[in-house]
Amino acid sequence: MKKIIWGLAILLFxxxxxxxxxxxxxxxxxxxxxxMNQKSVYAKARMTIVTxxxxxxxxxxxxxxxxxxxxxxxxxxxxxxxxxxxxxxxNNADDIWAYFPRTRRVRKLASHAKKQKMQGSDFSYEDMGTxxxxxxxxxxxxxxxxxxxxxxxxxxxxxxxxxxxxxxxxLICWVIKKNFFPVVIDYYDDKNPDIWVKRMVQKDIREIxxxxxxxxxxxxxxxxxxxxxxxxxxxxxNFPLSDDMFSERSLAK
Amino acid sequence: MKWRYLLFAxxxxxxxxxxxxxxxxxxxxxxxxxxxxxxxxYQLSSNKLRVDLQLRTSDRVSFGANFDYITYHxxxxxxxxxxMPENVVNEVSDINMFGYSFNPYHWEFxxxxxxxxxFVKFSFSKFDLTVGKQQISLGTGYVWNPxxxxxxxxxxxxxxxxxxxxxxxxxxxxxxxxxxxxxxxxTDNWKADDLLLKLKGNLGHFDxxxxxxxxxxxFTDARIVDFINQKFYQLPTRRQILGxxxxxxxxxxxxxxxxxxxxxxxxxxxxxxxxxxxAMTSLGASLPMxxxxxxxxxxxxxxxxxxxxxxxMAEFYQNYFAKDDYNDYRFNDWMQYYMxxxxxxxxxxxxxxxxxxxxxxLSASISGIYSFSDESSAVFPMIVYNLFEDVDLTxxxxxxxxxxxxxxxxxxxxxxxxxxxxxx
Numbered sequence: 001m002k003k004i005i006w007g008l009a010i011l012l013f014x015x016x017x018x019x020x021x022x023x024x025x026x027x028x029x030x031x032x033x034x035x036m037n038q039k040s041v042y043a044k045a046r047m048t049i050v051t052x053x054x055x056x057x058x059x060x061x062x063x064x065x066x067x068x069x070x071x072x073x074x075x076x077x078x079x080x081x082x083x084x085x086x087x088x089x090x091n092n093a094d095d096i097w098a099y100f101p102r103t104r105r106v107r108k109l110a111s112h113a114k115k116q117k118m119q120g121s122d123f124s125y126e127d128m129g130t131x132x133x134x135x136x137x138x139x140x141x142x143x144x145x146x147x148x149x150x151x152x153x154x155x156x157x158x159x160x161x162x163x164x165x166x167x168x169x170x171l172i173c174w175v176i177k178k179n180f181f182p183v184v185i186d187y188y189d190d191k192n193p194d195i196w197v198k199r200m201v202q203k204d205i206r207e208i209x210x211x212x213x214x215x216x217x218x219x220x221x222x223x224x225x226x227x228x229x230x231x232x233x234x235x236x237x238n239f240p241l242s243d244d245m246f247s248e249r250s251l252a253k
Numbered sequence: 254m255k256w257r258y259l260l261f262a263x264x265x266x267x268x269x270x271x272x273x274x275x276x277x278x279x280x281x282x283x284x285x286x287x288x289x290x291x292x293x294x295y296q297l298s299s300n301k302l303r304v305d306l307q308l309r310t311s312d313r314v315s316f317g318a319n320f321d322y323i324t325y326h327x328x329x330x331x332x333x334x335x336x337m338p339e340n341v342v343n344e345v346s347d348i349n350m351f352g353y354s355f356n357p358y359h360w361e362f363x364x365x366x367x368x369x370x371x372f373v374k375f376s377f378s379k380f381d382l383t384v385g386k387q388q389i390s391l392g393t394g395y396v397w398n399p400x401x402x403x404x405x406x407x408x409x410x411x412x413x414x415x416x417x418x419x420x421x422x423x424x425x426x427x428x429x430x431x432x433x434x435x436x437x438x439x440t441d442n443w444k445a446d447d448l449l450l451k452l453k454g455n456l457g458h459f460d461x462x463x464x465x466x467x468x469x470x471x472f473t474d475a476r477i478v479d480f481i482n483q484k485f486y487q488l489p490t491r492r493q494i495l496g497x498x499x500x501x502x503x504x505x506x507x508x509x510x511x512x513x514x515x516x517x518x519x520x521x522x523x524x525x526x527x528x529x530x531x532a533m534t535s536l537g538a539s540l541p542m543x544x545x546x547x548x549x550x551x552x553x554x555x556x557x558x559x560x561x562x563x564x565x566m567a568e569f570y571q572n573y574f575a576k577d578d579y580n581d582y583r584f585n586d587w588m589q590y591y592m593x594x595x596x597x598x599x600x601x602x603x604x605x606x607x608x609x610x611x612x613x614x615l616s617a618s619i620s621g622i623y624s625f626s627d628e629s630s631a632v633f634p635m636i637v638y639n640l641f642e643d644v645d646l647t648x649x650x651x652x653x654x655x656x657x658x659x660x661x662x663x664x665x666x667x668x669x670x671x672x673x674x675x676x677x
Contacts, residue, residue: 051613057642079642080278080676095458102414105390108460108500110507112558120613120639165505167560190560226613247429249381 025140025156031180032173033135037068038211040241044234049121050227059119060233063128064245071246074128082119088251092132093125094165099251106248115167122198122219122228126167137164138171149183149201151176159193169193181205181212197223209237279304279319281675288651288668290335296327297362303369317387318371319417325362333358336665337587338658344584345476357478357485360591370417381424386417389436391451391464392511393500396604396622397570397596399513399550400496402447402468403438405593408604408622409633409651409670420447430455445469445491459501466494470517474542475588477530485588488527488542491518505557507566512551515574517544542585548573550596564608575600579627579659599660601625614639622661629655629662643676 023031042064049057060078065071072089076082084101096109114126126133138158146155153174160166170193174184183202189195198221202214217230244250282301287294301323308316334342334356345358372385392398396411404415420438427433431454438447447469453462470492477486496513531541554568576582577600590598602625608618616637623630631653638646649672653665 049613053612055614057614057639080280081639081643081645083278100412103390103412104388108393108507108509110502110505110556112505112507112556115558115560115562116564117562117610117613120610224613243429247426249424249426249432253376 025142028154028156028175028180029134029140032175032182033132035180035211037132038237039068040239041065042236043232046231046233047121048229052225064241066241066246073246086251087125088246090246097248097251104252106252111165122221122226124167133166134158137161137166146174148174151183153177153183179212208235211237274308276307277304279677282672284670284672286668286670288666290666297329298326300324313376315374319369321369322366324364329362331360332356333360333591341582341584341587357483358475379425383422386419387422388415389418389420390415393498393509394511394552395554395566395568397552397568399511399552400464400498402466402492402494405596409649440469445489459499461499462497464496468492472542472544472594473588473592474585476536476584477534486530489523493518507556510553512549515548515550517546545574550574562610567603567605569603570597571601572597573600577601577626582658599624599626624660627655627659629659631661645674647672
C-alpha cells in the first residue's frame, strides 16, 4: 500500500512539474497579472528616496485600488509639503486627475504624465499601477529559468506592442515559480531596448490574506544612480470598496 | 494694533482646545524681491505666516480655515506711474489740495492679518454644500482662465494659491462622470449678487464643462478721485457669461481650452452718475472709458512630458476686451490691469514653459510670454530646490523686453524674487 501511495505522490509531483515546465510565457504573465491585480487593495506606504548626493526624502501615502487595478487613488499624508495631494487614475491610468489642496484645484492630466516621477522618486506613476498593462501592452517570451534573490524563478521578457503607450520598450521579469510573484523586474529605455534604466526588487515577501506580498520594494535607477525604497506599513486585499471613492468628488475630499 | 496680535495669539492658543480632531498645519514664507527700474534698484521683502486648520466633526461635517499674517519691509510704497509709459501718465496729474500736492496713483504694501478662508462643508450622499469664505477655482487654463471670474493668476507664478471668496457652493454629482455645481456669492446689493451654474461631464478621454455666470464687475476710472476716502471712481456693471472648458488628450498631447462670451450690462442711472462725476473733473464728460459691451475671451493649451522627464507646455490667450494696438492703451487700461479688473492689457498673447528636474531635489524651468498684439515679451527663469524635507527654496527672475508703452515693456523693470517656504 505504501508503495502505491509513494508511487502516486511521485507521479503527481512529476505531473505538476511537467505542467509547470510547460507553462508558456503568456500563461506565466497571466498568472502574475492576476496576482498583482486583486479585486481591491488598500495600502499605507512609506517611500524613501536616496538621492545621488546621499540625501534622503521620505513620503507617506495611502492608496486604494479597485477592479483589478483598473481604478487607483493615491493620497499623500506626509510630509506637510505634499500632504493632501492626490492622484486619481482610471481606465488603467489612461485617465489621470491630480488634486492640489493649496489651490483646491483638480487638474486633468494627459497620459504622458505617467512618465513623471512620483514626487521625484524613482517610481513613475506608470510603475505604481496600470492594471492589465503587462498583458495588454506587451508580448511575452520565456527565457532560461534563473535563481534570483534566493528564489527559483521563471525569467520572462516582455516586449512592448506596437502602439502601446508604455514608457518602457521592454521588461525582464523574474517570477517565483511556486507562487508566480514577480520578485525582480528590469526596465529598459523607451527608445533603445538595450539600455537598462531601472531594476525593481521586491523584498520581505509575506502572505497577507493568502496573497504573496512584498512588504518592501526597492527601485534602483541605473541612469541617475539613485534608489527609492517603498515600505508597506499596512496592506488589505479584496474588501468592499465603493466606486464613489474613485471620483473627482472623492479626490478633493 | 496690539489687539490684533492678541487676537491672533488667542486664536492659536484656543486651537488645541477644539479637540484632537483639529489638524493644524501651514507654512512660513519669507520672501525677498529686488527690481532694477530705470537707474534705481528697489527692494521689498515680506514674511508670511499661514496657519491652516481643519476639523472633521463627523463624516458629514467638516470645517476649514486659513489665517494669514503678512508683514512687509523695504520699499512698501510704489508709484504706479513708474510702470506706465510717459504719454499715458500725462493723462493725469497729481492732486493739489490745500496747497499740498499728492499722488493718488500709488500702491502700498501694508502689514495684513486676515482670515483668508473660513468655511463649513456638509457632505451628504447626494450633494456637498460649502458655506463661507472658500477658494473657487474655475477653468482648465494654466495661466489664463476666461471662465474664472473670481481670480486672476500671476503670470510670474501662476500656480500660487488664490484668495478665498465668500460664497455658498452646492456640488451635486449626477453620476461618476457628470455633475452640477452652483455658486451664490452675495455682494453689496442683492440685485447684483454673483451666480454660477456649471454642468460638468466626461466624454472619452475629455472632461468638459458648460457654465453660465452672472458677476458684479466694477470698472475703475482712476481719473476720478474721491479725495476724502482716497478712492477711485468705480462704475458698477453686471457681467453675464456663457462659457465652456475642456481638458483631455489628443495624439498623445495633453490639451485644454476655455471660451467665454461676455455681456456687460450697465444700468442707465449708473452711467448717468458716471458721466456726472466725469463732468466734474478737469476732463469734462467728453472722454468716458471705452468699454466693450460684448466680447469673447478664449484660451487653448497643450503640454507633453518627454522620456527625459522634460515637461513642455504652451498656451495661447485672446482677450477681446483688451486692445490690439498699444498706441490705444489708455491710463485707465493700465490701472484696470494693475487692479486685476482685466486679465491682460494686450489682446493676443502666448505663454510657453519648459521645465526639467535637474536632480531629485532641484527643478529648473524657464517660461516666457509674448504679446502678438504689441510684440512685447518677458521671460521668467525659475529654480525650485527642496533644501530639507519640508523646506522649499524658490528663485524666480523676471526680465521684460518690450519697447516702452507695450504690455511687457522694459520699463516694468528687471528683477528677481527669492522665497523660502517652510511647511509645518
